[in-house]
Amino acid sequence: MAISEQASADLRLACIQFQPAIGRLDDNLKSMERLIRQAAGLGATVVVLPELADSGYVFDSQEELAAIAAPIPAGRSAMLLCSLAYELGMHIVSGLAERDGDRFFNAAMLCGPSGPIGTYRKLHLWNREKLYFQPGNLGLPVFDTAIGRIGVAICYDGWFPETYRQLALQGAELVCVPTNWVPMPGQGHHLEPMANILHKAAAHSNGIYIACADRVGTERGQPFVGRSLIVGPTGWPIAGPASEQDEEILIATIRLGDVARSRALSERNDAIGDRRTDVYG
Template identity: 55%
Template sequence: MQASDRYRLSASATWVASVQMEPAIGAVAANLARSIELVEMAAAQGAQLVVLPELANTGYMFESREEAYALAEPVPEGRSSQAWIALAQRLGIYLVAGISERAGGRLYNSALVTGPDGYLGTYRKLHLWGDENLYFEAGDLGLQVFDTELGRIGVAICYDGWFPEVYRRLALRGADIVAVPTNWVPMPGQTRDGAVIAHALTMGGAHSNGLTVVCADRIGTERGQTFVGRSVIVNSQGWTAAGPASVDQEEVLLAPIDVKATRRARQLNDFNHLLRDRRPDIYDEQSGATAGLRQR
């Protein structure tokens, strides 16, 4: 089925794409060139929003902060940022791309957000995983939501998805879609072809908040670290809309979403609404979370 056929079948659909690729550590020019090829492929199939993996321009397994600093670049002024910004403008799409960001003497595991009219903003990963703590500072820009003609787009990166507060806060701020650049690694007990914990966390976050979540993972083994691949797009009901992708192949996943239907679906029935039914008077940290502990 061609992209034009898909649009005729669902005129109200927004087509989102997850790009699964294999960046090589330190090969910024080659990684950037490959990412452009894959984004062009996604756009040619009708994608209006494309998500690239975490640290898509640099690779992930840095040996030192010095190496990470040398490979990082300012956002949006750096080479990778400028290339992705120009790409999104040329293709008329929105693009979320994982990038190693240098801001003065500080380093961040970040995501560039750009669109048809240019740069929209930067998200900095809040929850650092493993040795990332040796190289990066924790994000200091909070959880942002970007208003676009496609809907409201939030961003999280990899380990951020282990914290349900991230999806909840983005939903409360009005997000319709959450773009997740990621570099998932095997968790204890995980087998090559078995269940992926990240999928369960993504499906739960999507369902319990009424969000479409677009996860773009990487593949391959880098300096001894294996990545699981298996990128996925999950709809606002919590079901898989595309994928999971393979464990070892570069792929483009594409799925349609209906933002209006997404917002309506948060009303589960005549009585229940996913966001209005919350009881922050009981479990919000500012009001009632510790009350039971004090009584014991």
């Protein structure tokens, strides 16, 4: 029957918003495992966690980062996520502090029930990240998984419309965004974070799902804005925004088949096909 067939192709996606603690790997892994299990209990088969979920964000020194950062997928955080993905039959995307020899990356790992699938390294580093991390050197990969074509972006990557455009042009249907959003200049009393606006625009312009899992809390004086968000391919939120301050799990049902349909903005228009590549490459 058509309805049940469509239902069986749906995915239950969760964005986990929580507060990692700087430098406390054990505590962070415990929080991540607890929340991933909770998302599984809510029926989620795809889970997104924040940027640098295992390490916290506001490092005081390179040594503090080095004490936690580990290889992907051979490090402790990555192995825990892979084992949970296997046990729970899930796909998991999480921001992690990555060490590769003597270099460090603000990275994200995608793993599934069959093991690690890929790594993304943040291309656009924000502020003091430039002191501790190397800029990403793996481009903007799109991973062809059993559940669909998945891209990854991290926080400030989303300030560059090129990020989502490149991922969409490479066939991404869902972009998972581990993030640690901070307040933007000029936001003042406005309630909606610019990050939410940017991701509604990017999802609409590209006709893709975007799932943003933010952190909350204030760390060494740096506040984070929360407001995790799952946006559908028409650009409207399908879950969230979450609260500014609370631990929270957002859940949405996504249908990757809607991606192609959403680009047909009118009888004669296609949001991707109408690009004037003769003018702007």
